[in-house]
Amino acid sequence: MPRELYAEPVQGRLAKAFGFTDTQVFRRAPVPKTYSDFLGRKLFLFFLTVQGLAAFSLITLGVILRKLTAAPNLMHPRIRQEISRAGVAMLPMFIFLALALGFLVIGQAVAALAAFGATNYLGSTMDIVIVRELGPLLAAMVVLARVGTVHVIELGTARALGEVEALEALGIDPVHYLVMPRVIGMALGVFALTVYLIIGSLASGYLFAFLQNVPLTPRTYFNEIVQALGWLDFVLLALKTVAFGFFIAVVTCYHGLAQPLRLEDVSRVAVRAVTQGVIVCVLIDALFILLYLVAS
């Protein structure tokens, strides 16, 4: 296609795209012919997405703060339903993951440390590997993959079928009705599942080490871990997991809800939401590493 044909509609809508952060306008345009145009568009899309996500996060936070207690007879069951979906319903899967993590990672690490007589480092190693990093991040990724994608598909389909406009026409705030329960449910879900995952994997890790005849009593093992944990670990673990849940829900709801979609866009948008969810989680994780370094 000649360059002018793609350039005209895109340039003609720049102002509107800034106004609504409607990245679909750019995504539907034909692929640019030159690398510089391609990179320019990608960069522009990146900034639009960041702007859109930041605005949507603030709107969501504002709605949660203002309307948390509004229509409790309708909204509280919805919040409970979302906590169940992002938390309770995932528990069997997380028990399996905790066992797998314990057997595959912790058990081997404990056996290796014991072989070198380095059981003194056991507590701090488990603290860094499981409590600070692997536990929260793994929990967030699994919830993103299993519940986040459902959010995008549900909300994207609702948007494409005009159900969101129908909600607005009924005087119902879509962010309050659709987004708030998902955000609260996912924030609490990721937090609770991370705690279960950490406890389960540490316990199953010792079990694996015990089966390998590692000369380590349960008392020594758990004492090492408890001594390595400080109050900062508990505070930052709570903040980090709630932040993971909040932003995963915001990213997935933003992609499903905030932009006009067609039905055929929904699957593409789901993939994009998961990718951006992973990136957001890694960025939050990096931010918390800095916080650990500053605070300790």
Next chain:
Amino acid sequence: MSKSQNISTAAAQPVLEMRAVTVSAMRDASFVVVDHVDWTVAPGEFWVVGGPQHSGKTDLMFVAAGVLPPAAGSCKLFGLETRSFSEAELPKRLRVGYVAEGGQIFNRMTVAENIALPLRYHKNLASADAAPEVKALLELMELSPLADVTPAHVPANWRHRAALARALIMKPDLLLLDNPLSGLAPRHQSWWIHFLDQLGRGHEFFGGRPMTIAATAEDFRPWRKAPRQFAALHDRQFIPLGTWQQVESCDDPGVRELLGPALELVT
């Protein structure tokens, strides 16, 4: 100002007032679908706005309902600018009922849950507390057998009706309907026209208060039998036409298009 003066001012106030409104497309804000709309809907009036497919009927109704802000001009519902709708003006906003083309009832809820939703949200009712009112409306609309069924298992004719019930549960003063007869079997079309006429005259279920109604249509003829106001959307223009006699005498080819081959209704 005395109380009687207040009442007379409120009575004279238009329900819907559009001045020099530009309507842009919902999915592409840069695309103007209807330009310079001047439209006043007085209390108790029944308007039918005709237009072919993609003439901007849905977007016009979205603007009228306050869902979509006008791209330019002023749109007032009950004297309040829709652009400035906030939480504080929600009671006024709830005086408008809107039925989208195809119904757009929520797929993850049953018909009864769909109808109860606005009531439960705005009045903070538990499901059991909303049930009597929902049951009465379901009976009125002949939807009782479908109360516990999800929309996927409800025939399209009845889905439309469930959407009407959902819009009426809050007992609105103004009812906006986007192409309500589209895709309906003749028997259902005739039920709709009869029921909307009853609402326009004042239905006892809604306290006998005449409801103001504005509907869009692709064909004027099903609406010809009762006294109504007509307008047409043609070439991105909003053309007020007046009564059925004035519609019939209109020479505009866009309007003549809305009077195509007759569809005989069972009345």
